[in-house]
Each structure stands twice: as C-alpha cells, then as structure tokens.
Amino acid sequence: MNLHLKKNVTIGLAAGLLFGCGGGSDSSPVDASGKQAAAALAGAPQPGSDAAGKKNLTRYVNPFVGTADSSKPATDPVPAGARGGTFPGATTPFGMVQWTPMTPSNGGQNHPVGYIYKEKTITGFPLTQMSGSGCDGNEGELPVMPTFDTSAVGVNAKENFDHKNETARPGYYQVTLNDGINTELTATTRTGFGRFTFPAKSAIASANKTPYLVFDATRTNTIAATTGVIKTEGKDALSGSTVGGKFCGARTYTLYFYAKFDRNISAAISNGKANVSFDASTSPAVLMKIGLSYVSSDNARKNLEQENPNWDFNAVHDAAADAWNTRLNTIQVSGGSDTEKRKFYTALYHSLLSPNTSNDVTGDYIGFDQKMHQVAAGRTQYVNYSNWDVYRSLIPLTSMLFPKETSDMMQSLVNDADQCGAIPRWAPINVDAGIMPGDSGVPTIMGGYAFGATSFDARKALDYMTLVGNKADVQCTGDHVRDSTDRMNDYLVHGYAGMDNGWWAGSLTFEFGTADFATSQLAKALGDNMNYQLFLSRSANWKNQFNPAQKQLLPRYRNGSWMLNPQPNADMVEGNAEQYTWMSAYDARGLFGLVGGNDAAIKRLDAFFQDLNAGMNKPNFYMGNEPSFATPWLYNWTGAPWRTQKVVRDVANTVFSDDPGGLPGNDDLGAVSSWYVWAALGLYPEIQAVSGLTIGSPMFDKVVIRWADGAKKLVINASGAAANSPYIQSLALNGQALDMPWLWLKDLKDSATLDFSLAASQSQWGKDSSAKMPSFGLDGFSTLADALNNRGIGSDGQQTVRGLEGYTYDMGGWSYSSQALATAGATPGASFSFNGVTFTWPEGKSGLDNMVTQGQVITFAKPQAADTLALLGSATNASAAPAGKLVVTYTDNTQASFDLRFDDWTLGGGSGKVGSYNKIALTSAHRIDQNGNADTTKAYVFYWDAQLDKKRAVKSITLPYQTDNGALMHVFAMTLK
Structure with missing residues (x-):
C-alpha cells in the first residue's frame, strides 16, 4: 500500500474534535478494558460510513484481547499457551511494521514475550512483533523509548504506566507514561509514524529535564544482547540495523531502518544504542517516521519516502484505520450484542495480522537462500507462516475473503521452495524454523487453493508437494521438512512413523496423512491422476495407527507393537491420544466405522466435550490448541448435527470473551481467532483441502460477506438468532431447502442467500444426512x-x-x-x-x-x-x-x-x-x-x-x-x- 498524503485541514480538524491530539477519525477508541471510550460525538454521523454501505467497524475491535492469561484457562496448557500472546500496537493488514509496547517477561519466564497485560512497565516500543507465537525470537526488534531518564530504559525500567492511560484501536496505539510523556503510534505497511508529546515547556524547564528518544539496536524481545549499528544521517535522521530472529532456535536475520524527525536532533551513539535529544520547548509533539527493510537501510529510506513522504500524523492514522475498516467490512454483521460484535471483529482483526509483507517498495527481498530477489511485478512477498497452526482455519478464511493477497502468500511459499528446496513448514521471516511435526506447508497451500487463492504457480507447488511426499531426505534451510530422514523413511516403508524415533513421533502419521490428502486434492485439481490416487491412498495411513482393541489412534513401533499409554506432549505433540483420534476429519465416515459406528462416535464425543478447554493431558477438547479445531463439527457426520450447533455455541460463549483474557490459548498468528470467526458465521472449513463448508449456526441476525470481485455477496439470514438459540429448525439456500450440514463453496460465490431458522430447542434437522456428507476414504472403487x-x-x-x-x-x-x-x-x-x-x-x-x-x-x-x-x-x-x-x-x-x-x-x-x-x-x-x-x-x-x-x-x-x-x-x- 503506497500512501502519498497531503495535509488536509478538514481531516485534521475532524481528528481534533473527535480525539483531541489522539489521532484520526476512524472510530471511538477502545480502552484497555475493551469498553468504548466516550470521545465520539453524540449524534454525529458514523465516521467510516459511505453510500456503498461501508460501516464503522473498527470501533468493535479491542486489540487488548489476548494480552492476558485466559480467563477460561486450560488445566494443562501447552508450553507458553496460557495467554493469547497478542499485542495492542499499531499495524496495517499483513503489514511489515507492527509497532507495539513491550513489557518485561518475568526474566523470560512468561511466554509469549511481548506485551503482557499484567505488567505495569513498558521497556520500549519495538517495530516488529509476531502475534501469539510461543517461542523466543518472536521478533520485537529495535525498541524505541521516549524518556527523560536514559538510564531507566529497557532492563532498568521501573513501573511507568497505568492501563487507564492507554488506548488502542486498529492502526493506532496511545499511552501516557507516568512521567507525562504521551506516545502515539501509527503505521503504513512498511513504516511507523510516532508522535511523542512531552510535557509543556514550563514543566520541562522547572525540572531541568531533557527529552529523549532512545533507540536500542542491541536487544529484542528475547535476545538480551545482539549486534546493532546506528548512525546519523544529516541533522534530522538516523539509520542502522539490528540482528534479530532465533525463533525457536532458527537462524538470525538483519533488520534495517531509516528514521527521520520533524526537527534537528542530537544523538549520543555508543555500541548500537542512540540517545536522541531535541528541542521540544516550543513544539512538544515530536514527530518521528521510520521505515524498515530486510534488505538495506537505503531501501528502508525508500520505503519511508514512498509510503509516508509528509508529516501529517492524523492523515496516516486515518489511512491505516480506513485500511482496517475496509477489510473488516468484508463481513458485515447485524444483530447480536455489542459484546458479540467486539468478539467477532476483534477475532477478524487478529486473523489479518499475518503473514507479513517482506519485500520493499522496490520489489527487493531477502530469500531463503540469503540472497536478494525481486518479487514479480504486481505481487507481494510474504513471510511469517505458522503453517501448523494456520492451515486448519485461517488460510481458508483469508483465501475466501482475500484471494489476491492469499494467492501472493501461496506464491511466496513456492518462491521460498525455489530458494531452499522445499515448501517450508514453519517460516519466520526467511528461514524454515523446522518446528512442529508434519509437513504443514502442503495443506496450507492446498487450503489456499481450495478456498479461492488460485493465482499462483500451483503446478510447481504440486511438484514440491510430491517431492517431499516421496523422498525421505528433503530439507529447507537445513531442516528436514518432514522432521527427519528416519521418520519419513518409516512413513514410506511402514505406512506410519514408528515410535522408535522418539519424541512426538506418535503424532507424525496424522500430520503426514493430512499433507498427503492435500497433495492428492491438488493433483486431482490439476489433472494428475497418478499422484491423486497415490497420495489419496497414503492419506489413509492414519488407520495404521488405529488400535482395534482400544479403538483409539495410538503410536506404534516399527515391529508393529503398540504404545498403549502414550505421554501427552512427549509421544504426541501438544496433546494426547484421544484428542488426536478425532483429527482425521477428511475421512470422518471411515473413522466412525472403526470407532464402532455413529452411535459409538456420539457417545465418545459427548464425553470428549465435557471440558471445552482441557489442555494437553485430559482426554477432552482443547480449544486453545489446533489439533482439536475440527472436532466440534464432527457430529455433522454422525447424524446428530444439533450437537455440533450446541458445542460450537458453548465454546464461543464461554471460552472466548472481549477482554484481555479473551483467548483460550496462543493465538498463533491468528489461528485461534480465525476459528471464532468461522464459528460466529455458522460455517467451518472442516476438510481443509476441499472447497466446502460444514454448517453450525450463525450468531447474528444477518451476515453479509462481500466477495473479492466487489459485486457478488453471500447473505446469511438467521431468524431467531440469539446467544442461547443455536439449534437449526430449517435451512434454505437461495430458497431451496437444505437437509444436510454441508455447502460447496462454488454454490456460495455467485451471490447466494442462506436462510436459517434458529431456536433454543433442539430439532432433528439433518438427522438423515450422515451418509451423504463428504468423506474421502478408500471406499469408492468398483475394480x-x-x-x-x-x-x-x-x-x-x-x-x-x-x-x-x-x-x-x-x-x-x-x-x-x-x-x-x-x-x-x-x-x-x-x-x-x-x-x-x-x-x-x-x-x-x-x-x-x-x-x-x-x-x-x-x-x-x-x-x-x-x-x-x-x-x-x-x-x-x-x-x-x-x-x-x-x-x-x-x-x-x-x-x-x-x-x-x-x-x-x-x-x-x-x-x-x-x-x-x-x-x-x-x-x-x-x-x-x-x-x-x-x-x-x-x-x-x-x-x-x-x-x-x-x-x-x-x-x-x-x-x-x-x-x-x-x-x-x-x-x-x-x-x-
């Protein structure tokens, strides 16, 4: 997004009326409790509305959701999984810059590191942040801090703010520190814009204080000491670099910057730190713009000059807010309470934070081979893919709503593979971190393709998919894409990954099977019948770990013997055998047949949902972690869809909220939030590589989803919708009655209307549909x-x-x-x-x-x-x-x-x-x-x-x-x- 902004007196005046010196006019600010601030003018027209029906939706976003430990915590959360790990700072959709406050982390004990709501100390405002990821190295580079005391910055900082003096909304963050300095942040895609208002001249003079901005290129969120360089550029600018990364032990990278002030500066620079002082006596609102680049400081400067050439903070904020409002207006909901709207639009907001733009305005970017590349004209190169987390629900969501951007995300993964040899499975910046089991880059790409993001080199993507699915030793940036040669060799020669390979091996087969199913579906879409049949069959490998006596998916050794009591998060990653038993949703009918039939499956699932956020150890549903995402919707394949409707609504009503503790676990770059978006719509991409949606029940009276062509839309009407009214009495698509909880996406993309009738009492709608639901087992052969x-x-x-x-x-x-x-x-x-x-x-x-x-x-x-x-x-x-x-x-x-x-x-x-x-x-x-x-x-x-x-x-x-x-x-x- 290129912003060429000019001063606009009208915009500035409106901003001043609405928010004083607080910034733009997109919405009423949300304070740290998630409540609506009283700054909006009573009776004034809604800002952000237009003749085309655009609504002011940013006012329903509370960026503080997920910054505190879950208010409905798991008994035994995954490591670093007690908190959503989100941040309240300023960014744009899929932006490179995510400028946010950073708080202490109890000596590194509290994860994810970044902004932790219970803290009362801000140690700096870094320009980057990975939202909701649990490992160290989740960015947090180049903290900048306004202060009067340069010795009280970073690790030496003391309690310095109160949440009552803090606000956040999409594209904007503000806090007044205890020393009176007011910090406001906004952003464009590749640049940050800060307004640091120091106390009046009299207060500064009487205390003999000097205002500073401290730049620290020698630390990040989790790297206590790193390499940094800062130098002055003329009388009013700085440039430099810092070494960041090490996410979950991955390699480092270099982040470059170019910062420019609205006045002359003095900079005391020593060993990668700069104490920047200036005259704020006559103009206490100090403006500082900063461009970022992963290529060079010169490119950071070009990013700044193209995206933010002027000095109008309010205009930049308005543009950021409008960018968010435009994205949020893709889905317009009516009815429901303000709390429900805040939960919904905050979840949608969090779903659009990553992946992140990587290339500069010049098209340059650093690839996985550590060389500079040029992105193709008209495309954007993206980084930060937590594929194991996002393939299940987030990528189908962004693909359906924003196919152009998500197509670029898929092409970015293909570009990565060109540079490193395979599609990465967990990719922070420009490296495969090699974390989490399986081969999750594969279902990410097919999930994108199935849900509308088809404008990328799918044929080449399939080549990489079949490569890694057929060869034991395939690596990207030094990490085996399918965990290790031994584990993949086991899978190929035995049809499952043996527990002889140790830690987490018990859950590998389920992930490998999911990747194989995704490969089969892309092969089918591209007319490659050989690979379609080959990989569809391999996707059934999960059955090799179904223990017929215990009727549960269990680890096995190479000799065929069973591990009957696997240890959670040791033998099976971040979960247990009962949670993984329900993961193979693409062959639900086959799974239920092995479990003992629909009635037996219903009984097991009823017990499973006695706890809605159990954690890793208990044999129950765990909303805070991805392997359980699809399970509530499985009732739809048993002939009891009303149970899905009830469980999904119970999860949405009780495990999520609109306050800082409102997420059940790590958001994992929007994964958990995207699940909530689908739940509120009453639809879910249960079979991630197949372009269809299973049905729950919508939470709002009306939902309008505007497709990317700008002309067509899906209208969802829900008569009787209410928090305690989840049960479908009847459903029609374009006036034709539906009797099963499944919709093909193609039937929704050409201006469609879904009419639900909902009630608080259970109905038998869909009870005879189980045999008609799509299931991709190996049962359709005549020869x-x-x-x-x-x-x-x-x-x-x-x-x-x-x-x-x-x-x-x-x-x-x-x-x-x-x-x-x-x-x-x-x-x-x-x-x-x-x-x-x-x-x-x-x-x-x-x-x-x-x-x-x-x-x-x-x-x-x-x-x-x-x-x-x-x-x-x-x-x-x-x-x-x-x-x-x-x-x-x-x-x-x-x-x-x-x-x-x-x-x-x-x-x-x-x-x-x-x-x-x-x-x-x-x-x-x-x-x-x-x-x-x-x-x-x-x-x-x-x-x-x-x-x-x-x-x-x-x-x-x-x-x-x-x-x-x-x-x-x-x-x-x-x-x-």
Missing part, C-alpha cells in the same frame, strides 16, 4: 484397477520418475524389473494364469501398477458368486510375513473374514522361505534401483487364495487397513473364480 496406488515396476536402465523412493515398490528405492517379470510370464495388460486361476496383470499406463492395502473397499458393479477369491501380491520390509484382515461381504450383508498374508518380495534377500499360506506365482531374476540399475536379488510375486461360500454372491471385498507387524502388503491382481 482393483481403480484402486491402484503404488508404482512398483520399473524398467532396466531407466530412472524412476524423479528417482524418488516413494515412486518405487519398497518406498526405499527398489522395484521389480518389467523385463524380468515379462521373462517370468507377466506382461502389462495381459492375462496370467497360475494354479488354475487367470488374472489380468496391471497395464501400468497410469503410472501405477499395484495397490498397497489401506482398507480399500472394492464394491463390484455386478455381484458374483464364486468358489475362490485369489490374489497376487507380496509384502515389503517384512522380517516375517505380515497378516491383515480381509473381509468379504455378500449381498445378504453377511461377512467372512480371512487372514491375508504375503511373504516379503525378496524373501529377506534370499534368506527366507515361502510360508504355507503362499505359493510362488512369479520369479523375477533381478530387481532394479530407482536409477534402473539391476542387482542379482530375486524378487517374487506370491499367490494367495481363500474359499468362499459359493451359494452367496460377493458384493464387496475390503482389504486390510493395517498389518500385525507394521509391514506393507501389495496386491497386483485379484480374481473371483
């Missing part, structure tokens, strides 16, 4: 050919696609040789007979030629009676032949269960023997590696059969979803005879 999901046959002398492990048979780089198999009698698409049974060998034209068994259900178009079910296959990475349950379902719905067993495809490299359950059907004289090189190890394909009740017709066959020893089973062909 084995449709279910193929692995590439296991290569050609001698020819490199496998990309030469990646995941495109090979054993997921470790080795495959069958097509030439050797042909010599043994199996050629693509041809018939092959063994033991009196004729099979069709897979043709492989799709790039897939076998199926890793993952619980696939093959439902025959024409049921068939047979004496024998026969399969050809083998196992990989099996020290002993794995066994898994194969279920035959007859047309009368009776079932027969069999132990499917296949020996290892190389018989342990030649040291093993064929078991009585198998016969050798094919012997390949050699196998090949991913580069097409042959070795002398023989590879086998085995025959297995089972006797059926020939008096019954076979309706379907369900393949095993896990094996007893953690090995993988592959099927090449299947026949009923």
Whole structure:
C-alpha cells in the first residue's frame, strides 16, 4: 500500500474534535478494558460510513484481547499457551511494521514475550512483533523509548504506566507514561509514524529535564544482547540495523531502518544504542517516521519516502484505520450484542495480522537462500507462516475473503521452495524454523487453493508437494521438512512413523496423512491422476495407527507393537491420544466405522466435550490448541448435527470473551481467532483441502460477506438468532431447502442467500444426512484397477520418475524389473494364469501398477458368486510375513473374514522361505534401483487364495487397513473364480 498524503485541514480538524491530539477519525477508541471510550460525538454521523454501505467497524475491535492469561484457562496448557500472546500496537493488514509496547517477561519466564497485560512497565516500543507465537525470537526488534531518564530504559525500567492511560484501536496505539510523556503510534505497511508529546515547556524547564528518544539496536524481545549499528544521517535522521530472529532456535536475520524527525536532533551513539535529544520547548509533539527493510537501510529510506513522504500524523492514522475498516467490512454483521460484535471483529482483526509483507517498495527481498530477489511485478512477498497452526482455519478464511493477497502468500511459499528446496513448514521471516511435526506447508497451500487463492504457480507447488511426499531426505534451510530422514523413511516403508524415533513421533502419521490428502486434492485439481490416487491412498495411513482393541489412534513401533499409554506432549505433540483420534476429519465416515459406528462416535464425543478447554493431558477438547479445531463439527457426520450447533455455541460463549483474557490459548498468528470467526458465521472449513463448508449456526441476525470481485455477496439470514438459540429448525439456500450440514463453496460465490431458522430447542434437522456428507476414504472403487496406488515396476536402465523412493515398490528405492517379470510370464495388460486361476496383470499406463492395502473397499458393479477369491501380491520390509484382515461381504450383508498374508518380495534377500499360506506365482531374476540399475536379488510375486461360500454372491471385498507387524502388503491382481 503506497500512501502519498497531503495535509488536509478538514481531516485534521475532524481528528481534533473527535480525539483531541489522539489521532484520526476512524472510530471511538477502545480502552484497555475493551469498553468504548466516550470521545465520539453524540449524534454525529458514523465516521467510516459511505453510500456503498461501508460501516464503522473498527470501533468493535479491542486489540487488548489476548494480552492476558485466559480467563477460561486450560488445566494443562501447552508450553507458553496460557495467554493469547497478542499485542495492542499499531499495524496495517499483513503489514511489515507492527509497532507495539513491550513489557518485561518475568526474566523470560512468561511466554509469549511481548506485551503482557499484567505488567505495569513498558521497556520500549519495538517495530516488529509476531502475534501469539510461543517461542523466543518472536521478533520485537529495535525498541524505541521516549524518556527523560536514559538510564531507566529497557532492563532498568521501573513501573511507568497505568492501563487507564492507554488506548488502542486498529492502526493506532496511545499511552501516557507516568512521567507525562504521551506516545502515539501509527503505521503504513512498511513504516511507523510516532508522535511523542512531552510535557509543556514550563514543566520541562522547572525540572531541568531533557527529552529523549532512545533507540536500542542491541536487544529484542528475547535476545538480551545482539549486534546493532546506528548512525546519523544529516541533522534530522538516523539509520542502522539490528540482528534479530532465533525463533525457536532458527537462524538470525538483519533488520534495517531509516528514521527521520520533524526537527534537528542530537544523538549520543555508543555500541548500537542512540540517545536522541531535541528541542521540544516550543513544539512538544515530536514527530518521528521510520521505515524498515530486510534488505538495506537505503531501501528502508525508500520505503519511508514512498509510503509516508509528509508529516501529517492524523492523515496516516486515518489511512491505516480506513485500511482496517475496509477489510473488516468484508463481513458485515447485524444483530447480536455489542459484546458479540467486539468478539467477532476483534477475532477478524487478529486473523489479518499475518503473514507479513517482506519485500520493499522496490520489489527487493531477502530469500531463503540469503540472497536478494525481486518479487514479480504486481505481487507481494510474504513471510511469517505458522503453517501448523494456520492451515486448519485461517488460510481458508483469508483465501475466501482475500484471494489476491492469499494467492501472493501461496506464491511466496513456492518462491521460498525455489530458494531452499522445499515448501517450508514453519517460516519466520526467511528461514524454515523446522518446528512442529508434519509437513504443514502442503495443506496450507492446498487450503489456499481450495478456498479461492488460485493465482499462483500451483503446478510447481504440486511438484514440491510430491517431492517431499516421496523422498525421505528433503530439507529447507537445513531442516528436514518432514522432521527427519528416519521418520519419513518409516512413513514410506511402514505406512506410519514408528515410535522408535522418539519424541512426538506418535503424532507424525496424522500430520503426514493430512499433507498427503492435500497433495492428492491438488493433483486431482490439476489433472494428475497418478499422484491423486497415490497420495489419496497414503492419506489413509492414519488407520495404521488405529488400535482395534482400544479403538483409539495410538503410536506404534516399527515391529508393529503398540504404545498403549502414550505421554501427552512427549509421544504426541501438544496433546494426547484421544484428542488426536478425532483429527482425521477428511475421512470422518471411515473413522466412525472403526470407532464402532455413529452411535459409538456420539457417545465418545459427548464425553470428549465435557471440558471445552482441557489442555494437553485430559482426554477432552482443547480449544486453545489446533489439533482439536475440527472436532466440534464432527457430529455433522454422525447424524446428530444439533450437537455440533450446541458445542460450537458453548465454546464461543464461554471460552472466548472481549477482554484481555479473551483467548483460550496462543493465538498463533491468528489461528485461534480465525476459528471464532468461522464459528460466529455458522460455517467451518472442516476438510481443509476441499472447497466446502460444514454448517453450525450463525450468531447474528444477518451476515453479509462481500466477495473479492466487489459485486457478488453471500447473505446469511438467521431468524431467531440469539446467544442461547443455536439449534437449526430449517435451512434454505437461495430458497431451496437444505437437509444436510454441508455447502460447496462454488454454490456460495455467485451471490447466494442462506436462510436459517434458529431456536433454543433442539430439532432433528439433518438427522438423515450422515451418509451423504463428504468423506474421502478408500471406499469408492468398483475394480482393483481403480484402486491402484503404488508404482512398483520399473524398467532396466531407466530412472524412476524423479528417482524418488516413494515412486518405487519398497518406498526405499527398489522395484521389480518389467523385463524380468515379462521373462517370468507377466506382461502389462495381459492375462496370467497360475494354479488354475487367470488374472489380468496391471497395464501400468497410469503410472501405477499395484495397490498397497489401506482398507480399500472394492464394491463390484455386478455381484458374483464364486468358489475362490485369489490374489497376487507380496509384502515389503517384512522380517516375517505380515497378516491383515480381509473381509468379504455378500449381498445378504453377511461377512467372512480371512487372514491375508504375503511373504516379503525378496524373501529377506534370499534368506527366507515361502510360508504355507503362499505359493510362488512369479520369479523375477533381478530387481532394479530407482536409477534402473539391476542387482542379482530375486524378487517374487506370491499367490494367495481363500474359499468362499459359493451359494452367496460377493458384493464387496475390503482389504486390510493395517498389518500385525507394521509391514506393507501389495496386491497386483485379484480374481473371483
């Protein structure tokens, strides 16, 4: 956003009338308690309203929400998770500058570090801040402090302010310190603008005081001593740099600045600190503008000159406020209480703080390779992606509302991958911090694409997704994108990450499966059917950790044994087994089938929601942390959507508030706040990589969502809406009755109207809809050919696609040789007979030629009676032949269960023997590696059969979803005879 501002007497006068010297005219200020200040003129027209229906919505934002420990705290919060960790300072939507007060952190004990509401000391006003992130290094660089006593700044500061003398609203922060200095801050995208009003001349003279602004480039929020440089630029400016970063141990970076004053200055500079003094006797309101850059001080100066060339503080504040008001007006709500509006618009505000602009007005930015790059014309390069947190609800929200900006955010991640080798999973500034499990950059990108942010290089993004999903050792800035080579290798060769890998390994499989599902959906959208089928199947890997006896998702070891009592936040990251059991929302129907059906799922979920912010240890819902976000909406898949409506409303009413303790845990760059926005709308992106929304119930009488084209809108009417009225009695889309809690986004984006009828009494709306709800399990196949999901046959002398492990048979780089198999009698698409049974060998034209068994259900178009079910296959990475349950379902719905067993495809490299359950059907004289090189190890394909009740017709066959020893089973062909 480029601001070319001129002095405007009318704006200045209006600002003075509304707020005195406090700044612009966007809204009535919110004080630290979250209440409306009395500065607005009674009966005056609402500022910010216009003929197009723009409302004054910034007045409902309380930036102090989340700055105190939660008023509904978790019993056992995640580390640093007792407080929202937000900040009240001045910024713009997705701005580089976030200029905010900084308070002490009890010697570093209270996290997140930044602004902590219970403190009464401001140690400086840093120009950057990461909102709601728990680790040290959450920015907080270059604190600036007005003072009369330079020795009482920073660590030496004493109690110096009271919340009653403090206000904040979008784009503006103000505090009068105990020494009488009034500090006001506002911002443009890349610059800060401060107005520091010192006491009158008489007060200064009588006390013989000298006014100062202290610049400290040698410390940040959490770095007690860092490298900083400051120098003067002429008579009225400073420039310099500071080294920041180390977020969760990541590398550092350099932040540059250029600051200019509205008067001459004197600067005493020593070792990266500057005590700047000036004459404030005749003009006590000292103005200071400052530009930032991650490239150079000269670029910081250019940012300042282009975005804020003049000296009109009120005009800049008005522009910042208007930028926020424009964003907030994307969703206009009517009805409800002022408290509910404050909760809603504050949550929306917090959802739009990050990711943050990184490039300068010149287009320059520092990439992940530490080199300078130019962002493409018309685009913005963004940084600060807490992907593990934001992929679940925030990115779908910003993509739906602001597809252009979010497309640039997705392209930024692709640019990062170009520079570091993979899509980063947790990216502060220009590094992958390598924190939190999984591969969360992948669902972030697909969540963006699914919800409307499609203007980026999605094809290249898919290339990076399939790279990291198929290769054990992929790194970005020195960190393994999928945690470690051993963990990803386990996932590829066993279908789950074994607990042999230690800390947090028990929750990796769920995250990897989510990334694989996202990859499958982007592949499908781009017409890549091979990768669609391959990654959709791998997304079912979560079932490999479903313990059938305990009916819970539990960690396993490589040998297939179970860890029955995993330790929260040790074996499973920031949570426990019951919380993770409900995470695989993309296959809710499959999960409920394993749990014991809809009734069993309802009973379990009812117990789960006995606590709405439990923390890590208790087997209950934890609103303060992301793995539980989707769980309240799962009732919609059980045939009891009224339970979702009640639970979501209870969470919104009791766990969130509009005061400083109003967030249930770390906001994590807007993640928790975005959940509240969706809850208030009565919609939720339950399946993050799929462009649809499940339904709760709206909190307001009317909601108008204006789509990015400026012409179309979604209108949500909710007759009977009230805090205690969550139950849907009826629902219609564009006048047509709906009977299920699901909407496809495409049906909402072309000017649509949703009409809810709500009441305080429970209804049975949607009770018959569970079977129609979208669920992406492996149950939609009519032939084995449709279910193929692995590439296991290569050609001698020819490199496998990309030469990646995941495109090979054993997921470790080795495959069958097509030439050797042909010599043994199996050629693509041809018939092959063994033991009196004729099979069709897979043709492989799709790039897939076998199926890793993952619980696939093959439902025959024409049921068939047979004496024998026969399969050809083998196992990989099996020290002993794995066994898994194969279920035959007859047309009368009776079932027969069999132990499917296949020996290892190389018989342990030649040291093993064929078991009585198998016969050798094919012997390949050699196998090949991913580069097409042959070795002398023989590879086998085995025959297995089972006797059926020939008096019954076979309706379907369900393949095993896990094996007893953690090995993988592959099927090449299947026949009923």
